[in-house]
Amino acid sequence: MNNRNINFTTFCVIEHKDTKTTPPHQLPIYATSSFVFEEVEESIEIFKGNKSGHVYSRYGNPTIDTVAEKIAAMEGKGSEEVPFAFLTSSGMSAISTLLYTLLNAGDAVLTQANIYGGTTELFNKVLSRHGIHPVFARFDQMEELDHIIVNNPGIKAIYLETPSNPTLDCVDLSEIAHMAQKHGIVTIIDNTFCTPYLQQPFLFGIDFVIHSATKYLNGHGNSLAGVILGRNNAHKAAVKTTLKLMGGTCNAWDAWLLNNGLKTLALRMDAHCSNAMQLAVWLNAHPRVTKVNYIGLQDHPYHAIASKQMRAFGGMLSFMVDGSMEDTFEVINKLSLCTQAPTLGDVDTLILHPASSSHLNVDKDLRASFGITDNLVRVSVGIEDINDLIADFEQALK
Numbered sequence: 360m361n362n363r364n365i366n367f368t369t370f371c372v373i374e375h376k377d378t379k380t381t382p383p384h385q386l387p388i389y390a391t392s393s394f395v396f397e398e399v400e401e402s403i404e405i406f407k408g409n410k411s412g413h414v415y416s417r418y419g420n421p422t423i424d425t426v427a428e429k430i431a432a433m434e435g436k437g438s439e440e441v442p443f444a445f446l447t448s449s450g451m452s453a454i455s456t457l458l459y460t461l462l463n464a465g466d467a468v469l470t471q472a473n474i475y476g477g478t479t480e481l482f483n484k485v486l487s488r489h490g491i492h493p494v495f496a497r498f499d500q501m502e503e504l505d506h507i508i509v510n511n512p513g514i515k516a517i518y519l520e521t522p523s524n525p526t527l528d529c530v531d532l533s534e535i536a537h538m539a540q541k542h543g544i545v546t547i548i549d550n551t552f553c554t555p556y557l558q559q560p561f562l563f564g565i566d567f568v569i570h571s572a573t574k575y576l577n578g579h580g581n582s583l584a585g586v587i588l589g590r591n592n593a594h595k596a597a598v599k600t601t602l603k604l605m606g607g608t609c610n611a612w613d614a615w616l617l618n619n620g621l622k623t624l625a626l627r628m629d630a631h632c633s634n635a636m637q638l639a640v641w642l643n644a645h646p647r648v649t650k651v652n653y654i655g656l657q658d659h660p661y662h663a664i665a666s667k668q669m670r671a672f673g674g675m676l677s678f679m680v681d682g683s684m685e686d687t688f689e690v691i692n693k694l695s696l697c698t699q700a701p702t703l704g705d706v707d708t709l710i711l712h713p714a715s716s717s718h719l720n721v722d723k724d725l726r727a728s729f730g731i732t733d734n735l736v737r738v739s740v741g742i743e744d745i746n747d748l749i750a751d752f753e754q755a756l757k
């Protein structure tokens with residue numbers, strides 16, 4: 360029908376299409392929940408996956424899929440296979456969607472206790488109600504892990520972080536991948552702390568990678584997103600089905616903000632790593648600091664493993680204040696340049712007290728056994744001038 364013949368009310372409702380433009384320099388935000396078809400036959404072909412195209416943004420959208428492809432290329436750089444990737448609404452959505460895809464009631468997951476507290480809570484409070492149980496262990500003794508797997512035939516997956524949150528323990532990726540393959544179980548790593556710029560787990564034989572893209576991948580603290588990546592395309596359809604039906608898809612706006620962040624990822628990570636190293640050395644020499652967890656320090660127990668599998672040592676560190684929890688709070692409260700915020704990976708330096716925030720809901724004894732003590736402070740070191748950062752810590756520790 361010609362637009363001239365329709366009434367004003369109808370004209371308001373009809374979507375007006377651009378017909379003149381040349382291709383945009385920057386990725387557009389496709390703010391649309393659905394896509395239109397010229398003919399029914401076309402929609403059937405796209406629904407069946409025989410023809411490329413989009414149907415409904417919960418299933419996929421050009422903005423979301425373009426950003427996912429870019430992260431897949433980053434994670435797969437240097438490997439023969441290009442991994443598959445899906446963007447999700449948050450890091451937690453990436454973790455839960457993947458675990459629900461891979462596991463069934465009666466299965467168990469071998470994991471560490473010193474990982475992101477939300478993941479531990481997901482295991483304890485949600486997945487276990489559906490018959491999927493965590494088995495917690497330390498990941499530094501491979502023989503012990505081997506023994507646990509042999510004695511727990513229900514273990515179908517290994518879920519890990521390296522470096523872990525907030526104590527920065529590292530796991531040898533090649534060794535763990537090799538052991539899992541021997542037992543026919545899958546490996547999943549949360550690569551949030553490293554990003555593919557610092558560590559590419561697929562090159563070491565890990566099967567699945569997840570990210571909280573809310574952190575370093577975005578880098579500016581202005582969107583929530585997650586990523587699920589798989590090395591083997593055989594799992595792609597199953598992950599897509601779970602994501603589509605559980606509905607934890609990303610949205611175009613957050614994907615677009617993430618895309619902006621990705622452009623400076625390498626530059627930002629270099630600056631984070633350089634500042635974290637300098638701050639760790641300074642803190643290590645301070646009389647009021649009893650311990651510094653930073654894998655870049657040569658005497659850190661995991662320095663050798665980190666050197667083997669990471670390009671540099673990252674922007675995260677934690678340290679223990681010589682004193683009580685109250686003394687530790689005082690130091691945190693005195694920091695004025697650094698911001699107290701329950702996130703990490705932004706361009707500015709962020710401080711957190713894990714025992715009373717990210718790991719509050721992890722059992723106190725379990726927490727303590729993994730070094731998450733009441734005097735532990737986690738620092739996500741930003742890209743400010745290092746002299747200003749050191750000056751801030753100096754006045755706070757006085």
Ligand SMILES: Cc1ncc(COP(=O)(O)O)c(C=O)c1O
Pocket residue numbers: 449450451452475477520524549551552570571572573574583584585701702703
């Ligand atoms: C290492 C790690 N993984 C996963 C998550 C969860 O990510 P999101 O908050 O995007 O759901 C976080 C959040 O802090 C995290 O630190």
